[in-house]
Amino acid sequence: MYIYFFETLLYLSFAITAGYLALEFISSRFKPEVHVPARMIQLAAIGIPVFSFASIVRTSVILMDFAPQMSFAEVLLIVLNDYSFGRAWIMSFILGSALFMVISFNGLKHKSLKGVAAGIGVCLVLVHGYASHPAALSKTWGLPAQTIHVGAVSVWLGILILVAWFRKGSWNWKAFTRWYTPLSIACMALIVIAGFVMMSIIVEVGYISSWGINYGEALLLKHLLFIPLILLAFMNGFLTKIYANGQNERRLQSWLKAESLIALFILITTAFMGNQEPPHETESEEPVPSPLFKLLHADLNDLSLQWQWNMAGALCMAMGLISFFLLFAAYRKNKMGLFTICTVAAVLFPFLGLLQSVS
Structure with missing residues (x-):
């Protein structure tokens, strides 16, 4: 660790x-x-x-x-x-x-x-x-x-x-x-x-097929974390001009701190990725499924994954989408607690939904 x-x-x-x-x-x-x-x-x-x-x-x-x-x-x-x-x-x-x-x-x-x-x-x-x-x-x-x-x-x-x-x-x-x-x-x-460019070099087996191992799951989580980060950066950069023109200093600084904390979680995920074995087509040994992937797909041994929608995955994606749109309301009403909960939901629900939608 x-x-x-x-x-x-x-x-x-x-x-x-x-x-x-x-x-x-x-x-x-x-x-x-x-x-x-x-x-x-x-x-x-x-x-x-x-x-x-x-x-x-x-x-x-x-x-x-x-x-x-x-x-x-x-x-x-x-x-x-x-x-x-x-x-x-x-x-x-x-x-x-x-x-x-x-x-x-x-x-x-x-x-x-x-x-x-x-x-x-x-x-x-x-x-x-x-x-x-x-x-x-x-x-x-x-x-x-x-x-x-x-x-x-x-x-x-x-x-x-x-x-x-x-x-x-x-x-x-x-x-x-x-x-x-x-x-x-x-x-x-x-x-x-x-x-x-780096993903095309490192993830030779394909983006979706990499989700069965630790490296690919961390990469997926990192990409999903970028979504609320970019949204919050947009709101801090543009919506503050509309709502308060940068005059509410305490509120503005709080949201900038929140943006930096989301970025910190991306750095933590990147640090985890950097110490995991990336998926290569030339590997002689079969890749080892991650504990999370084993939990979600206990009967699946072949990690040549393909897209396949199912009800559980669709529900998780829908929950993530709802949480994502709630971020706007939480930001406008200055509800930091609600924004935090919605951010976690907007990342974890699609993460689990996408992992469940492969086979």
Whole structure:
């Protein structure tokens, strides 16, 4: 379980670092007044290599089963020297340490330091993309797709987190949404495009056929979580202009926090996916059905799944659709509790309905 925790913290470190660096290039007239503890930014920068080291440790522990005569330190050195993701971590450690020192030096008050810090941040994302599973399968498409995906998520989510949780003064809401809304749309488009590219590389057996294993179910859950996230981002970006024009600061900040929390669950799901075996057509062993899939389809052994509607699946989808439309009413009436319940229902009912509708 620890690996999922550290992987989630890794994505949060990327987001906080990218959000902080992006806001540093925006004039104070065009952004909310954000007061982020300097220590948190420093920890986020150094947290990128620190939290990514968990996967190095995990690999070393697994390899020790094949070389019981070797010590952990010896296996660790082999991973760092002979594996591409091990060498990538060494570069990540160097870059993360450099970024930590640059950020710590006078808080990026000098314009030249902002450019240096941004360049290091871009390199960190590139190194992470190089060490990723999509890049291992395809340097041509996997490396750029993973890099763009992580970069776009980090910039969009990082700004959102800092504004939602650390805004202490003026909103400058109109000026802020004038550039952040199109930036969010562009990031979302890049996230979706890069996500489909990575899915075509990793999920070779087909999207529906992957639902029988942990990786495919987590991927489906991640996609369903994006639906209320995009809806809430739309309402925060556009409906606030219609209802309150960004003047109800407490309400607005609460909904931005809610948006960031949904994104956090997506990061947790992504962390889980990153440590599951993806489905490949070339695997010699038969994929193992997930516990949830066994519960729903106890008599089904063949995981070459196909679409087949049934009453239970249709009812779950209908409940999910009703819950989805209730999100609008909950947002307009500022009912955070109702919105939370409807969000859970709008995700879990279609999730179970889709899993029940395959055979």
